[in-house]
Amino acid sequence: MTSCHVCHNPAITPVAVDTRPPRLVSSDARPVEGTVGYGYCDVCGTLQKLIDRRWRDVSDRVYDTYDINHQSEGAEPKVFGSPFGDGPRSQVLLGLFLENAQLGEEGRLLDVGCSNGNLLASFHALRPQWRLSGSEISDQWQSTVLSMPGVDAFFVGREIDYPESYDVISLSHVLEHIPDPSAFLQRLSRHLTPEGRFLIAVPDLRQNPIDLVIADHCTHFDANALMNVLDKSGLIVDTLTAEGLPKELVAIARVGTATEKPTPYVVRSSLLDLCEKYLALLWDVTDAARHAGQTSGKFGLMGSSIAAVWLAEELGSSVTFFVDEDRDRIGSHLLGRPIFGMDQVPEGATVFIPLSVNVAKKIVDRGRKYPIHFVYSESNRPDTN
Ligand SMILES: [Zn+2]
Incomplete structure (x- = not known):
C-alpha cells in the first residue's frame, strides 16, 4: 500500500485502470514505455500517481533525456486569448503576476525548474534591474541560462540550500512533478524575503483530461487540491485563478502570519x-x-x-x-x-x-x-x- 504523498494518509484508494491503462507521454511530449498506478486520497482529496518504484523508474527515465519544446527547437508555446494578452506563455504568466502583485524596480528572483530560461528572459524584459537565478535538477541548461542578461546564478540539484533570499520564487510547471510538494514548498519558503511571494503555475486537471497520461506528473491538481497543498505548506494564497492561462492554474502565495486564516476551499465534485x-x-x-x-x-x-x-x-x-x-x-x-x-x-x-x-x-x-x-x-x- 502506498501512502498519500500530500497528507501521508497511509490508506490511499487505488483507481482501477488495470483493464485498459492509457499509454503514457512525458511532459516534454515524448512516448514513455511502462505503466503507473493512480490513487485517490479520501482524507485530503488529492488525485495522484502512486509514488512507488514503477513511477520513480518512469519519471527518472523521462528526466534523463528531457528535451523541452523539441517540436519548436526550444521556443516556448504561445498563448492566445488570455485576458493578460497573447504571446509566449511565460510573458502572459508574468503579465498576470504583475497585475496582481506590486513589484519594485529592483529585487531578486529565483526560477525553480527554469529549464532553458524562457521565464527568466521574459522577466528580465519587464524588470531589467532585477538579479535573476535559475535552478534545475540537471546542468543541461546551465551555460545557456548563465549567459542570459540579468542572470547571475544557476543551481543544480534536487534539494538545494540556496545561499540567499528572494523577493520572488517562481515555480512554473514544477509542483506537479514533486512528491510531497508541501515539504518542498516549506523548504523553499525559508528562502523568501519577509515580503516575498511565490508565483506558481500547474496544469488544471478539470480543464485538461490529458494531464492524467503525463507520466512524470505525480499530482493532478484542481483549484482545491492546489489550495490544500499551499495551505499545508503554511502559505496564504492572495490569488488563485483558472482564467489566466488556458488549461492552467496560477497562484500567488506568501508565508502567512500566525493570525491569518487560510482561504476556504471551494467544494467541487471529487x-x-x-x-x-x-x-x-x-x-x-x-x-x-x-x-x-x-x-x-x-x-x-x-x-x-x-x-x-x-x-x-x-x-x-x-x-x-x-x-x-x-x-x-x-x-x-x-x-x-x-x-x-x-x-x-x-x-x-x-x-x-x-x-x-x-x-x-x-x-x-x-x-x-x-x-x-x-x-x-x-x-x-x-x-x-
Ligand atoms: Zn492525502
Whole structure:
C-alpha cells in the first residue's frame, strides 16, 4: 500500500485502470514505455500517481533525456486569448503576476525548474534591474541560462540550500512533478524575503483530461487540491485563478502570519469521480479517432503536444502527419511524421482534433477555408464544475 504523498494518509484508494491503462507521454511530449498506478486520497482529496518504484523508474527515465519544446527547437508555446494578452506563455504568466502583485524596480528572483530560461528572459524584459537565478535538477541548461542578461546564478540539484533570499520564487510547471510538494514548498519558503511571494503555475486537471497520461506528473491538481497543498505548506494564497492561462492554474502565495486564516476551499465534485470520467473520456476520444482514421485515406492529428503524441501512440501507423497553428513548429517533425500548417494539409485529408469540443469548434472555424475534413469527439467535454 502506498501512502498519500500530500497528507501521508497511509490508506490511499487505488483507481482501477488495470483493464485498459492509457499509454503514457512525458511532459516534454515524448512516448514513455511502462505503466503507473493512480490513487485517490479520501482524507485530503488529492488525485495522484502512486509514488512507488514503477513511477520513480518512469519519471527518472523521462528526466534523463528531457528535451523541452523539441517540436519548436526550444521556443516556448504561445498563448492566445488570455485576458493578460497573447504571446509566449511565460510573458502572459508574468503579465498576470504583475497585475496582481506590486513589484519594485529592483529585487531578486529565483526560477525553480527554469529549464532553458524562457521565464527568466521574459522577466528580465519587464524588470531589467532585477538579479535573476535559475535552478534545475540537471546542468543541461546551465551555460545557456548563465549567459542570459540579468542572470547571475544557476543551481543544480534536487534539494538545494540556496545561499540567499528572494523577493520572488517562481515555480512554473514544477509542483506537479514533486512528491510531497508541501515539504518542498516549506523548504523553499525559508528562502523568501519577509515580503516575498511565490508565483506558481500547474496544469488544471478539470480543464485538461490529458494531464492524467503525463507520466512524470505525480499530482493532478484542481483549484482545491492546489489550495490544500499551499495551505499545508503554511502559505496564504492572495490569488488563485483558472482564467489566466488556458488549461492552467496560477497562484500567488506568501508565508502567512500566525493570525491569518487560510482561504476556504471551494467544494467541487471529487477528483476520484473526475478521474474515472476522464479515463472513459480518453477512450471515447481514442475510439472516435480510430474510426476516423479507418475511414480516411489521408489521416492526421491536430496539435503537436501531449494529446497528439498520446493519440498517435494509441493509433499507430494510421497517423501520417500532425497539424499545428504555431509557426515555430510547422515544418518540424514529431515521431518521424511532418508537422504541417493548415495550408499544407493534403487536399481531402481527415484531421482529428483530440481537444475539448469548445477548442475543437474554434479550430474548425479557423480552418474553414481549407479543404480539410475535421473530426472530433462530442464526448470530449471537460468538467470544470
Ligand atoms: Zn492525502
